[in-house]
Structure formats: C-alpha cells, structure tokens
Amino acid sequence: MKGILGKKLGMTQVFDERGESMPVTVIEAGPCWVTQVKTAEKDGYNAVQLGFGDVKPTRLSRGEMGHLGQLEVDAALRLAASQLAEAGWEVVECDTPPMREAMQLQLLLWMSEYQYNGGAAVLEENDPDANFVYAQLLQHCPTPDLTNLMEALQRRARLAREWQLFLTRYPLLLCPVSAEAPFPDQLDVESTQAFGRVLEAQMPQIALPLTGMPGMSVATASGAAPMGVQLVAARFREDILLDAAAEIEARNAPLEIADPH
Numbered sequence: 001m002k003g004i005l006g007k008k009l010g011m012t013q014v015f016d017e018r019g020e021s022m023p024v025t026v027i028e029a030g031p032c033w034v035t036q037v038k039t040a041e042k043d044g045y046n047a048v049q050l051g052f053g054d055v056k057p058t059r060l061s062r063g064e065m066g067h068l069g070q071l072e073v074d075a076a077l078r079l080a081a082s083q084l085a086e087a088g089w090e091v092v093e094c095d096t097p098p099m100r101e102a103m104q105l106q107l108l109l110w111m112s113e114y115q116y117n118g119g120a121a122v123l124e125e126n127d128p129d130a131n132f133v134y135a136q137l138l139q140h141c142p143t144p145d146l147t148n149l150m151e152a153l154q155r156r157a158r159l160a161r162e163w164q165l166f167l168t169r170y171p172l173l174l175c176p177v178s179a180e181a182p183f184p185d186q187l188d189v190e191s192t193q194a195f196g197r198v199l200e201a202q203m204p205q206i207a208l209p210l211t212g213m214p215g216m217s218v219a220t221a222s223g224a225a226p227m228g229v230q231l232v233a234a235r236f237r238e239d240i241l242l243d244a245a246a247e248i249e250a251r252n253a254p255l256e257i258a259d260p261h
Helices: 062-086 100-116 120-125 128-139 146-169 192-201 203-211 238-250
Strands: 007-015 021-028 032-038 047-052 172-176 215-221 227-233
Touching: 062 172, 062 215, 062 227, 062 238, 100 128, 100 146, 100 203, 120 128, 128 192, 146 172, 146 203, 172 238, 192 203, 203 227, 215 238, 227 238
Parallel strands: none
Antiparallel strands: 007 021, 032 047, 172 227, 215 227
C-alpha cells in the first residue's frame, strides 16, 4: 500500500515547461510518528500504526492516553540511552531480576504496617480517597499475618542479593520512572480499573525501594507533562548515579517551570 499521510492546507497551481497551469493540492506531510508496530509472530499480521498532528488530551480516551504515554516513556529511555552511549558508556538491553515480585512484597510490607493497628489511622482520618486507596491495596495483596510477613522478609533479603549481583555485573540500570506518562490528577481514585492501571504503571517506583539499591530520576523533557528516566546502581555507588545523571542532564534542555494548564 502506497500513500501519503498529511493535512490539506489548500489549493494552488503550478506551471509546466510549456507555461500551462495545473491545479495542485498543498499537503502538510509529517512529521509522522510510529505509534505501534504489529508483527506476524505476535499479532498474526504485519502493520504499522502512524500518528500525525496534535490533539487535545480531552479528546482522547483513557486507553488512547495510556497507549501514547507508553510511547513517550520508551522515547525518553532511548534518548537517555543514546546520550549515555555518546558519553562513552556501553549500553545493552537485558532482563533484570524480578521486579513484580519485589512490588508484591513491598505492598505486603506496607499493608502489614497498616494492619498492625487495624488501619486505625486510615479509619480515623476517614478521607474518601484514602479509604478507597486502602481498600484497593487490600485487594492487591494477601491479608498480612505473621507467617507471610516473615516469608516476605526472607524473600526481600534474597531479592536484594539478586539485585546487588546484577548491579555488580551491570553497574547502572536505566529504566522508566513510570510505565506511562504523567497521569491526569486523581486518576487512581477514579475507579477500580484506573487504580489497577496506575499501580501497574508505577511498578518501578514501588518495587525498587524494597531492594535497598540507590536510585535517582533525571528529566529528559519539561513542560506541562515532564518526562524522565530512573537510574539505579548498586549499594554505596551513588557516584555512578551522579556521573550518569550529569551526562544526561548536560545533553537536554534546562528544566522549566511546568505549566499546569
């Protein structure tokens, strides 16, 4: 299939070598962005989804915003990776130790602390949003008791060793701050489905602190929806984080005050 993707700007005319005029359509073609790639192995067919032009966020569904937001996250990661490579770092893609298990353990430890006094603080505050979040978290982890709390502490120690060994082999991890671009305000308390989406996207923020490894975030773009990446290193190697962050920061525009509108 051959074609052109663009926006019609108007009509005009051009003249050929004999001086005869011909009507033509003026089209603004691009820039176009690849927003999705379909493959025969995964989807049963090969296709490319393209995006063109700007659209107001209010005209997008939640699903469309999430889909496009993931593209922004991927672009930020690849930009930061290319900037580190330019600075002389060797960049490779690899699997990390389990992050989902770390998130599940972190949730269990959080809820064990809340359940220690029966969630009295949440009940006493009686804030509707806090009550909703508390109820959702209870749905995403087993009921805390002494047995699964002790098992969680043992598993945390094992995961911490796995991450320390991984970051000894690969001194720096470049990963998302969140799997999606910044969310609309109050999305997490909008519905059960929205809470699950936010929780899933923020796995890197929830999981990595459990391991005890130092991390920091670096902005790659600013504005109404700032973007960035997360850097993680082995214990006591904050110097690696600072060196890498300085290289990325030096290759991006200075941060500006975010526009809330």
